[in-house]
Amino acid sequence: LAKTTQPISMDSYEGQEVNITCSHNNIATNDYITWYQQFPSQGPRFIIQGYKTKVTNEVASLFIPADRKSSTLSLPRVSLSDTAVYYCLVGGGQYSGAGSYQLTFGKGTKLSVIP
């Protein structure tokens, strides 16, 4: 299972753009990169998923360089409600009859948004 490394914590002021970078040096060819947001005592919430280049949705952008050994989650103009733990995960590239992929969570990045 591909291992990810991301900063333990980050602070940002309200209204700023936040970029969280994750390294995944041994990502498999077929693996996808997925980011989740988790508030205390709640389940992880899907933010964005990508395979290569750039993906954008209504809440975030995901930048993936050509070598796919890292990825950057970009949150535009954060607010206090974006204070949460953000997890970067890789996997989901293939399913087999005997099993499927599991998500391996690290400690995530605790983002604190300051007024």
Added chain:
Amino acid sequence: DAGVTQSPTHLIKTRGQQVTLRCSPKSGHDTVSWYQQALGQGPQFIFQYYEEEERQRGNFPDRFSGHQFPNYSSELNVNALLLGDSALYLCASSARVRGNTIYFGEGSWLTVV
């Protein structure tokens, strides 16, 4: 479209007892996974069910068992509860296609006293 639903949301059990947690996957999903999340830690994979069979298992003892029903819903059973089993138990569902996103429920908080 309902997402992943779990029940109960909170429960308290005594050491040595048994507990059953329930999960209904997101509509269109056929694969269910269970995760345990201790306070301050990331979720840890327990096992995954597909076609009513356990397909993968993480590093959890046999006290943890599960079941998947024909309608894809699932149960997690934990026997002989220990104080260390106190955690948030998360159910996640997905469809068995490449690149399909895994969605999580809000979890069941288990406290063992």
